[in-house]
Amino acid sequence: MSSYFRCWWSFTSFYNRAASHQLICHFITEPVLKNLSFHMICGLKPLKMFWIVLFCLCFWRLDDVFGQEIKLVKPGNSVTLNSCLTEMKDDDEIQWRFGYENTLIAEINKRVDNLTVNDDVLDERFRDRLKLNNQTGSLTITNITTEHVGLYVIESKSVRKSFFLTIIDEISTKEGDSVTINSGLTEIMDDKIQWRFRSENTLIAEINKQTNRFTVYDDVLDGRFRDRLKLNKQIGSLTITNTTTQHAGAYELDINNVRKRFLLPVYDEISVKEGDSLTLNSGRTEITKGEMFVWLYMNEITFIAGIKAWVDNTVYDDVLDGRFRDRLKLNKQIGSLTITNTTTEDTGRYVLLIERGPIIRLLKALSVSVYAE
Numbered sequence: 001m002s003s004y005f006r007c008w009w010s011f012t013s014f015y016n017r018a019a020s021h022q023l024i025c026h027f028i029t030e031p032v033l034k035n036l037s038f039h040m041i042c043g044l045k046p047l048k049m050f051w052i053v054l055f056c057l058c059f060w061r062l063d064d065v066f067g068q069e070i071k072l073v074k075p076g077n078s079v080t081l082n083s084c085l086t087e088m089k090d091d092d093e094i095q096w097r098f099g100y101e102n103t104l105i106a107e108i109n110k111r112v113d114n115l116t117v118n119d120d121v122l123d124e125r126f127r128d129r130l131k132l133n134n135q136t137g138s139l140t141i142t143n144i145t146t147e148h149v150g151l152y153v154i155e156s157k158s159v160r161k162s163f164f165l166t167i168i169d170e171i172s173t174k175e176g177d178s179v180t181i182n183s184g185l186t187e188i189m190d191d192k193i194q195w196r197f198r199s200e201n202t203l204i205a206e207i208n209k210q211t212n213r214f215t216v217y218d219d220v221l222d223g224r225f226r227d228r229l230k231l232n233k234q235i236g237s238l239t240i241t242n243t244t245t246q247h248a249g250a251y252e253l254d255i256n257n258v259r260k261r262f263l264l265p266v267y268d269e270i271s272v273k274e275g276d277s278l279t280l281n282s283g284r285t286e287i288t289k290g291e292m293f294v295w296l297y298m299n300e301i302t303f304i305a306g307i308k309a310w311v312d313n314t315v316y317d318d319v320l321d322g323r324f325r326d327r328l329k330l331n332k333q334i335g336s337l338t339i340t341n342t343t344t345e346d347t348g349r350y351v352l353l354i355e356r357g358p359i360i361r362l363l364k365a366l367s368v369s370v371y372a373e
């Protein structure tokens with residue numbers, strides 16, 4: 001096997017095609033993104049064009065896949081949290097609660113024929129966004145923003161179920177263009193903000209509103225960011241101009257000691273003939289105790305497989321109207337995923353995430369093309 005295939009997130013594509021994909025993951029939890037190397041260790045030349053995909057995973061840990069139902073949604077879209085009831089009984093009571101503070105946002109009391117949505121709570125973030133199904137108790141949230149990310153719990157006499165809502169947003173850019181990593185702020189108050197290139201644990205920009213200091217450190221790391229960093233003084237977002245593959249890596253935003261983390265890896269491209277089997281290799285020789293793996297199909301933002309080491313080995317082949325049904329095989333020893341009897345519907349982007357303790361890594365990012373004979 002050549003050195004190209006041994007490299008993580010290689011900065012080239014199959015057959016030297018003109019495009020590859022990149023991904024930014026935004027975690028608002030405390031996982032530490034360590035040991036992510038995006039150096040040009042293969043000695044390969046940068047491509048003329050690549051796509052960057054911005055992907056926000058807020059307040060999320062991989063073990064939620066096994067304890068809660070994860071809902072992935074794009075900003076502005078709607079999502080329905082299903083109660084699993086076909087019809088509520090005459091004496092049923094259902095409550096929907098949000099967040100770890102357990103705030104009541106909606107309820108149905110069939111005994112008194114009462115349906116209530118509390119969309120004025122939590123600074124009215126749910127105003128005109130909640131729809132409660134009076135027959136099943138399912139809850140729909142419309143026009144979703146980052147404020148709606150988090151834990152949702154439904155409780156009744158017969159049901160207790162939890163969901164975790166996560167936002168994924170995608171943008172694209174070409175090499176040489178600019179990309180902005182948003183802070184999520186609408187205004188900087190008395191905030192202290194720091195941006196780090198987490199792959200090297202290096203401070204690259206900071207804002208101290210109290211002293212009115214706005215600083216970029218673009219001469220660090222052999223000057224790879226020189227004259228490329230722009231810091232928004234109103235909202236704290238960071239723009240990287242004239243992007244190259246050297247800027248791939250992990251970024252961390254610290255706002256008053258609250259951390260947000262972003263990951264920027266590269267998609268490798270692979271192709272397979274329709275009807276053949278395709279194995280998405282994890283790159284691992286074993287899964288050690290305490291590790292968890294999750295495969296996602298990014299085109300439809302859907303979990304398709306997961307492993308909780310030595311405990312669970314799950315494929316979600318009934319998702320997406322069953323397009324993967326009976327065609328996914330997950331290797332529980334190494335985490336690789338095989339798709340059998342491939343069809344053109346399997347074309348798309350696949351991501352493998354791994355968690356061990358506080359560390360979450362993007363282990364693989366693969367762009368798959370299925371071609372007809």
